[in-house]
Amino acid sequence: MLNHSLQQQGDALRAKKISSVELTQLYLDRIATHNPVLNAFVTVEAAKSLAQARAADAQFAAGTAQALTGIPIAQKDIFCAQGWRTTCGSLMLDNFISPYDAHVITQFNNAGAVNLGKTNMDEFAMGSSNETSYFGPVRNPWDIKAVPGGSSGGAAAAVAARLCAAATGTDTGGSIRQPAALCGITGIKPTYGTVSRYGMIAFASSLDQAGPMARSAEDCALMLNVMTGHDERDSTSLQRDKEDYTRELSKPLTGLRIGLPREFFAEGLSDDVAQCVQAAVAEYQKLGATVVDISLPNAKLAVPVYYVLAPAEASSNLSRFDGVRYGYRAPDYTDLTDMYEKSRAQGFGEEVKRRIMIGTYVLSHGYYDAYYLQAQKIRRLIAQDFTEAFKKCDVIMGPTSPSTAFNLGEKGDDPVQMYLSDIYTIAVNLAGLPGMSIPCGTGANAMPVGLQIIGDYFKEAQMLNVAHQYQLATDWHSRAPQGL
Amino acid sequence: MLLTTQDVQKIARLARLAMNDTEIEAARTQLSGIFELIEQMQAVDTAGIEPMSHAQDLSQQLRADVVTATNDREAFQAIAPQVEGGLYLVPQVIE
Secondary structure (H helix, E strand, O other): OOOOOHHHHHHHHHOOOOOHHHHHHHHHHHHHHHHHHHOOEEEOOHHHHHHHHHHHHHHHHHOOOOOOOOOEEEEEOOEOOOOOEOOOOOHHHOOOEOOOOOHHHHHHHHOOOEEEEEEOOOHHHOOOOOOOOOOOOOOEOOEOOEOOOOOOHHHHHHHHOOOOOEEEEEEOOOOOHHHHHHHOOEEEEOOOOOOOOOOEOOOOOOOOEEEEEEOOHHHHHHHHHHHOOOOOOOOOOOOOOOOOOOOOOOOOOOOOEEEEEHHHHOOOOOHHHHHHHHHHHHHHHHOOOEEEEEOOOOHHHHHHHHHHHHHHHHHHHHHHOOOOOOOOOOOOOOOHHHHHHHHHHHHOOHHHHHHHHHHHHHOOOOOHHHHHHHHHHHHHHHHHHHHHHOOOOOEEEEEOOOOOOOEOOOOOOOHHHHHHHHOOOHHHHHHOOOEEEEEEEEOOOOOEEEEEEEEOOOOHHHHHHHHHHHHHHOOHHHOOOOOO | OOOOHHHHHHHHHHOOOOOOHHHHHHHHHHHHHHHHHHHHHHHOOOOOOOOOOOOOOOOOOOOOOOOOOOOOHHHHHOOOOOEEOOEEOOOOOOO
C-alpha cells in the first residue's frame, strides 16, 4: 500500500480492501517509528486525523467519495488549520493554535482527505536545508547525515520515507523543488496565483506559491486538482476556469521542444548532477523530443535580485509579529518598544532576523532606488528572458540544484553559500512561472538528483505530461530509501 | 559593501530587534557578505526598464460593499498573550 499511487490507494479504499482508518493508522504507526530520527513532522494529532478518516469511511459507505477521499496528506506547517498548532517552524508561533483554516486546508477537507499532521520546515520558510527550524533539522531519509533541503524539507522527507501518501509544500525561491530534488521525490510549484495564499503564512507575497509534493507526476496532478481554484480572500488568486491537471498525462511527447539554457550547465554545477540531467535529456530524445539551445542571460542575477525583494517583502510581512495579538511575547520588558524589540529578538531565529534586517535596510530612506527599485527592474529582465526562450521551446529543462544533498552543518556559517544552492530555482519565482522537479538519477554519493522542468505560464498540465511520460519510461521516481 | 556598526544598530532599531554588541558585530559581518552578493546588480544597465513589482499584471479585484467578516473576537483573543474585557493589553504608553 505504501508504494501505491494515490489513484491505487483511492481504488483500494473504494473497493473496501482497506479503510481510511486503517490506511491512516498505517502511516501514524510509521511516523511513530521513524519520526524520532527524521523529525519530518512537528505536530501529529492521531485523534484528529482518525476522526477525519472515520468521516471519509462514512463517505465511501454513502457513495459520496471523491478522488482523494480518505487519503492521508501531510500539511506543511505554514498552512493554518483550525484547532491545529501552526508554528511555521518558529518559536514565535510555538503556541499558536490556528482559529481558522487556510484555503488549501479547506480544499483538502472538502475533498475528504485526511490531515495526517504538520510537517517541519525552515523557520518562516527561510532556508534551503531545514536547519533554521526552531524544532530542529529534518534528516534526509536517504542518508540521515544529509539535509533534506528546504524550506519544505519535512514534507519532502515524509514523502520519501513513505510517512504520508503525499504532502503540501510552498515555494518562494525553490522551497518545493529543491527539497523534492534532494529527497528523490516529485514536486510542482504552479504558476503564481493558481493556488490561494489565504491562511498560508506569508514570507514574500509576490513570490510565495503553494504546490504538491508526492511520489509521481500523476499523484501531483491529482493533488493540484484539489489545491487550485479562485479564492476571493486572496487578491492575487487568479480567476480562471477549473482545470483537470490529469487531462494531458497520457499524451506522447513526439515533437516536444526542450530548451536547455546554457547558463544552467556552466560553472558551479557538480559533474554527477550534470551527467544525470544530460542522461534524462537523452531519454527524452528517445521519447521523441528535440533539444534546443537557449539562453537566459540575466538568470545569474536571480540570486542577488531575490535577496533584495524577498527580504524586503518579508520585513514588511513579519512586522505583524509584535507580541500583542498572538504569538510569542517576551517574559520581561520595561515599556512598549522594549516589549516589541525583545519579543521579536527572542521569538525569531537568526536567519529570519538576518532577512528582516536586509529587507529593512533595502527599503530604508536613501537606499530604496539603488536596491529595491533596481531589483524590480532586473526582475523584469529575467522574466523577459523566459518569454524569449519560450518562443523557441515548449519546456525548459536543467538541474534543480547544483549538487545532491549536502551534510547537516556543512554550510553552517556562510549564508551566501546556502543562498547559492537555489541558483537554478529562484528565477522561476521571480518570473511567476510554473516549475517542477522530478528524480532523474543518483549522484556520486548515491543521493538523488532532480531534473527541473520549467513551463510557460499555466502550462502545468503539459509539464505533468512531460514528467509522467518520463516516469513511465524510467523508475527513478519509484525508488525508495533503504531501511525504511 | 561594508556596513558600519552604526548602520547595523540603526537597522536593528528600525526592525524592532533587540541586539547586544556581540550580535550587532556578527550581523555586520554576515550582512556585509550578503550585500557584496547583492552589489552584482549595480553593474546592470536598467535605464528605461519598467520595475516589475508582481508576477502577474493584475488589476485590483472589486467586490460589493457588504459585510463579509464574522465577529470571531473570542476565538482570536483566546490565543493572545494578554487580554482583558475584550481588549488586548500592552504596557502603558500614555502617562
